[in-house]
Amino acid sequence: MGRYFAGLLLIALGVVFLLETMGFAPIRSSGSVVMILVGLLIAGRGIVGRRPNLFKIGLGLWIGAIGLFSILSRAGVTTLTGGDVARRGWPLLLICMGLSLLLDRRLRMIAIFAGGRRSAETPTRIVGDVTQGDEPWTLDEDLTLYTAVGDLRLDLSTATITPGRHRVEVEQVVGDTLVYVPDTVSVCASGETTIGEVAIFGDHRSGVGHVYLKKEEVVPGSDVELIIEARLRIGDIRIERVPGAGFRV
Structure with missing residues (x-):
């Protein structure tokens, strides 16, 4: 399954950069697109494991949301920017980390x-x-x-x-x-x-x-x-x- 997501990520990145070289995609959006793809990759791996990993899911959604809202804010769709999501997402990320530590036996609370x-x-x-x-x-x-x-x-x-x-x-x-x-x-x-x-x-x-x-x-x-x-x-x-x-x- 890891190869599946990694393969999709490489294909998507290749398409983005190919479109850029052909003049069909704005260069300034590439970083945001990469963040969305990486976020989906991380969240996907958190979902498809032997048991759901809340930290991976939360981290992936947070990274992806930063990229998504960076694109949407530049397009004038929303006033919420990627930077806003980055600043406001930390509490939710910490909550997901705590739940992951509590629910995943492999991660011990004893350091x-x-x-x-x-x-x-x-x-x-x-x-x-x-x-x-x-x-x-x-x-x-x-x-x-x-x-x-x-x-x-x-x-x-x-x-x-x-x-x-x-x-x-x-x-x-x-x-x-x-x-x-x-x-x-x-x-x-x-x-x-x-x-x-x-x-x-x-x-x-x-x-x-x-x-x-x-x-x-x-x-x-x-x-x-x-x-x-x-x-x-x-x-x-x-x-x-x-x-x-x-x-x-």
């Missing part, structure tokens, strides 16, 4: 739940940046990190990791994700985003719709295996290898 030892100073965020690994810590069970709006940085190279398999899940709505993985452990890493870029160990994927990338690296003799899953709605995901020894700042 960070870490198995094993956890420092009392571990940051907890619904809105804001989350950082784990600025100082030495211990990973002896599965780990889940979550933030709704903000950047997330996880440094596994500063952790003392007990032997065995550990699952690390990172979930965000809007923001950027950065994960450092020590080069001394085996890892199977995957990342997916709706709008943005996914980069894992030097490979890149980017686009709009469903961007997914998975890579697996086995370190001979390693007694640790990490299963890293990063999920993001809007933003970029980077998972990088770093030296396992030493403290990263």
Whole structure:
């Protein structure tokens, strides 16, 4: 279904720019048309998933409405502009985000739940940046990190990791994700985003719709295996290898 919406988006964009080159469409409306199409794409993906995603639906309708009313206001149909919709739509977007957090089990209201030892100073965020690994810590069970709006940085190279398999899940709505993985452990890493870029160990994927990338690296003799899953709605995901020894700042 993601390919279906992405294909329609590319076709529609191609038609718009083709009409512009032929002189049939005003250049100043192109940005608004793109916003409408992107908004419909996001809202459509929120509708056709396994369960309706209110945040995606609300975000898509909001972006699309900004583009639509920008065109209508320039045509003199309404005095409500795209800027007005942008300013007035934030409260509804926050409501949709809250409902999505409450109704979607995959999105936890607890910003960070870490198995094993956890420092009392571990940051907890619904809105804001989350950082784990600025100082030495211990990973002896599965780990889940979550933030709704903000950047997330996880440094596994500063952790003392007990032997065995550990699952690390990172979930965000809007923001950027950065994960450092020590080069001394085996890892199977995957990342997916709706709008943005996914980069894992030097490979890149980017686009709009469903961007997914998975890579697996086995370190001979390693007694640790990490299963890293990063999920993001809007933003970029980077998972990088770093030296396992030493403290990263």
